[in-house]
Amino acid sequence: MVVSGKAQQAASSVIGTEVSRAALLLGLLLLAIAQPAAAEVRAEWVINQINQKNASLPPALRTEKYGLMSESTFAFFRATNHIYWTDYGASPLLSAFGGPTTRVWLQGDAHCDNVSALLTNQNAVVFDLDDFDETLIADYQLDLWRLAISILLAIQENGGLPQKTQEQMIDALSSSYLSTLRSYRDNANELITTYSVRTTPSFLSDWMAQLAEQTHLRVLKKATTVASGKRMFDFDRPGVQSVSPSVQQALQAAMPAYQATLTGRLRQIPNYFRIKDVAQKVKGGMGSLGVSRYFVLIEGVSSSQDDDRILDIKAQSTPAGWQSMDSVLRDQLSAMISGDHAMRVVLGYRAMGYRADEHLGTLSAMGERYFVRERTPVRNSFELNNIVNSQRALPLVQQWGAVLATSHARADQDSSPLIPYDFEKEILAKVATERQRLAFLARVRQIAFFYAKQVSEDYRAFKEWQTSRAQIAGKE
Numbered sequence: 001m002v003v004s005g006k007a008q009q010a011a012s013s014v015i016g017t018e019v020s021r022a023a024l025l026l027g028l029l030l031l032a033i034a035q036p037a038a039a040e041v042r043a044e045w046v047i048n049q050i051n052q053k054n055a056s057l058p059p060a061l062r063t064e065k066y067g068l069m070s071e072s073t074f075a076f077f078r079a080t081n082h083i084y085w086t087d088y089g090a091s092p093l094l095s096a097f098g099g100p101t102t103r104v105w106l107q108g109d110a111h112c113d114n115v116s117a118l119l120t121n122q123n124a125v126v127f128d129l130d131d132f133d134e135t136l137i138a139d140y141q142l143d144l145w146r147l148a149i150s151i152l153l154a155i156q157e158n159g160g161l162p163q164k165t166q167e168q169m170i171d172a173l174s175s176s177y178l179s180t181l182r183s184y185r186d187n188a189n190e191l192i193t194t195y196s197v198r199t200t201p202s203f204l205s206d207w208m209a210q211l212a213e214q215t216h217l218r219v220l221k222k223a224t225t226v227a228s229g230k231r232m233f234d235f236d237r238p239g240v241q242s243v244s245p246s247v248q249q250a251l252q253a254a255m256p257a258y259q260a261t262l263t264g265r266l267r268q269i270p271n272y273f274r275i276k277d278v279a280q281k282v283k284g285g286m287g288s289l290g291v292s293r294y295f296v297l298i299e300g301v302s303s304s305q306d307d308d309r310i311l312d313i314k315a316q317s318t319p320a321g322w323q324s325m326d327s328v329l330r331d332q333l334s335a336m337i338s339g340d341h342a343m344r345v346v347l348g349y350r351a352m353g354y355r356a357d358e359h360l361g362t363l364s365a366m367g368e369r370y371f372v373r374e375r376t377p378v379r380n381s382f383e384l385n386n387i388v389n390s391q392r393a394l395p396l397v398q399q400w401g402a403v404l405a406t407s408h409a410r411a412d413q414d415s416s417p418l419i420p421y422d423f424e425k426e427i428l429a430k431v432a433t434e435r436q437r438l439a440f441l442a443r444v445r446q447i448a449f450f451y452a453k454q455v456s457e458d459y460r461a462f463k464e465w466q467t468s469r470a471q472i473a474g475k476e
Contacts, residue, residue, distance in 0.1 A: 043461035046083060050462065053082050057290040065289045070466055074153045074384075076459040079286045081109045081134060082320040083458070084146060084451075089138070089324025093447070097440055098139040101426040103329065104419055105351040105411035107404075108134030108319050110143040111150035112384055115400050117211050119378040120194075120355035121264065125212045127195040127204060127399065128354060129407045130379065133287065133371070134319040135348025137329055137418060140408050140427065141444075142321070147404060148173055148448035151397060153455060154384045161388055167445060169397045174444045176401030178431060181409060181424040190409035190424075194354050195402065201395040207382065214377035217306050223375075224277075224297060224308075231305040232277040233297060239283040240295065247366070248278045251296060251313070254365040258372060261346065264358030274299040276308065291315050292368055295375065310375040311359060315368045316341040332418055342369040349373075351415035352407040 050069075054062050069079045077084075088094075107114060107129045116130035148170050155161050155169075184190045197205045197212070225234040235242050252275045259267040266272055281293040292315040300307040318341055322330065337343040342362035350356050359374040386392045412423035431440045 039457065042458070043465075046080075046458045046461055047465050049083050049086065050080065061290050065286055066466060068286050068289075070463055072157050073456050073459045074150070074157045075286070076462060077150065077153050077455050078109075078111060078113070080455075080458070081146075084149075085142075085321040085324050087451070087454075088142060088145065088447075089321050093443070094139045094141055096443060097427075097430050098141055099426075099430075100326075101421050102139055102141075102423070102430070103137050103326065104140050104408050104423045105348050105416060106136060106138055106140065106143045106321075107132060107352065107407070108136050108138075108143070108321055108348075110147040110404065112147070112154050112387070112400070113150075113381045115403055116381045117208050117378055118353075119357075119376045121358045122355055124194070124196060124355075125208045125378050126354060127200055127208065128403055129352055130381070131287075132345050132349040132352070133314075133316065134321065135345055135352070136319050136321050136325055137333060137416075138321055138325055140423070143404060143408070144174070144177060144444060145447045145451070147400060148444050149451045149455065151387065151400075152448055152452040154387050156452070156456075158385045158388045161393070165393075166449075169393060170445045170448050171441050172394050173397045173401040174441045176398040177405045178428075178437065178440070180402040180405035181427055184406075184409045184424045185428060188414065190406050191414060193406055195399065195406075200399060201392070203386070203392050204382065204396075204399060211378045211380060216309070216377055219310060219375060219377045220306070220308055223279075223295065223310060226305055229305070230276070231297065231308050233279040233295065235279065239281060240279040241282050243278045243280050243294070247280075247294075248275065250365045251275060251278055251294065251363070254363050258361050258363040261343070261361035261363075262358065263350075263360075266358050269301055271299050271303075272301060288314070292366075292370075294370075309359070311372055312375045313363060313370045313372050316345055316371050319344070329418065336418065340364075340369050342371040345371040347416070348411075351411040354410070 054065060057065065065079070069076050109131065110129070114129060114131045115127065117125055118128050118130060120126055151169060151173065152166060155166060161169075184193075195204075197208050200208070220231065223233060223237065223240075224231050226232075233240060233242075255273050255275065259273055275296055275298055277297040279295045279297075281288065281295060294313045296311040296313055298309050298311060300309045325333070333344065337347065340362060346360050346362055349360055357373050357376070359372060361372045363370040363372050382396070386396060409424050412419045413421055431437045
């Protein structure tokens with residue numbers, strides 16, 4: 001971190017586990033970024049980081065992405081995960097409640113919109129982590145902090161709440177995280193626990209019950225059409241375009257190797273993965289711009305046109321936190337995946353998820369490595385305007401904390417040979433007393449409020465830079 005890193009180092013020397021010292025850290029951090037000269041240096045660094053990250057995008061796509069990033073502070077935060085990891089990936093602030101045995105598989109880009117209603121491989125709707133493009137193994141606090149920061153930014157975007165209420169919400173997130181881990185001590189319940197219609201607050205369960213009514217056929221009807229008795233993609237719909245025969249042939253040739261990466265029963269079904277049509281995705285969110293991505297229509301369990309499936313095939317590269325990983329652990333993971341970051345995504349997804357999609361696998365074609373998942377009828381994040389609803393706010397953040405803790409607890413020795421310890425025991429040993437618990441809550445709270453403010457300032461600098469660029473272009 002360019003500016004606040006010095007403040008972190010200075011603060012870490014005086015911070016113990018007492019709540020009063022945690023409050024002092026927040027004061028030091030805020031003091032560091034209040035200096036005009038330092039703020040100017042930070043702003044210049046942020047713009048350089050963003051331009052370096054997006055340098056490979058064609059100019060038109062880069063302009064489009066910058067436009068999307070300019071829409072809100074929350075959108076900017078989502079698009080700058082690489083800055084977050086530079087700021088905190090190796091921060092000394094992790095040491096108070098972290099260490100070599102608190103590393104676990106992370107979502108890697110934890111924020112409110114990446115906790116979604118998903119469909120398990122048994123067609124059950126659950127509330128769980130989603131979008132594992134950035135998954136890796138690192139300290140658990142990096143997921144928790146980023147999720148907490150996103151809550152404050154989501155509150156800001158949706159009209160705001162009193163400071164005290166926001167503090168209570170961040171504490172509710174952290175408390176739920178710890179209490180959920182505590183419920184898994186000396187048992188393996190994390191492997192069977194889900195958050196479903198039966199086990200979530202009524203507003204979430206009602207929402208998930210509605211989603212459960214959606215069918216695979218509905219997905220097919222939204223994206224495809226039937227002509228001359230054969231289902232194919234509907235290219236009159238926005239966001240997709242047809243591909244050349246050579247692309248379809250390359251993907252078909254890659255299917256047997258993809259099937260070999262699967263772990264379920266699907267690869268045993270004859271003709272299940274026969275390709276019927278291919279579409280290239282040309283529009284999407286900020287994370288998909290400039291990334292090779294295809295939708296592949298496959299035969300499914302029978303020759304019926306109504307039980308076809310759609311695979312979502314997305315190219316993968318190194319995650320934002322890759323260089324922040326412990327070097328030994330990074331080398332071990334790299335060797336395990338043979339440098340294939342699509343396989344990294346598969347391993348992280350399987351480790352953290354519950355009864356994950358049986359279509360999860362990797363595919364190599366046209367010089368790129370792709371992560372494969374099914375395009376399902378259920379994959380939705382909860383509307384974030386609920387975060388300022390007085391009846392829903394606290395139960396919602398508590399649910400997010402429970403989901404994150406459960407995913408982390410699943411992803412230790414239970415699921416990965418790279419993590420030879422019981423994650424929840426290691427964390428709970430660091431917050432064994434009430435004083436330690438309160439200090440832990442204070443640490444998450446201070447990081448969340450400090451960095452939410454920092455993101456707002458970074459966003460303002462980005463917007464000013466965008467305005468300046470537009471003015472210069474207008475004069476030329």
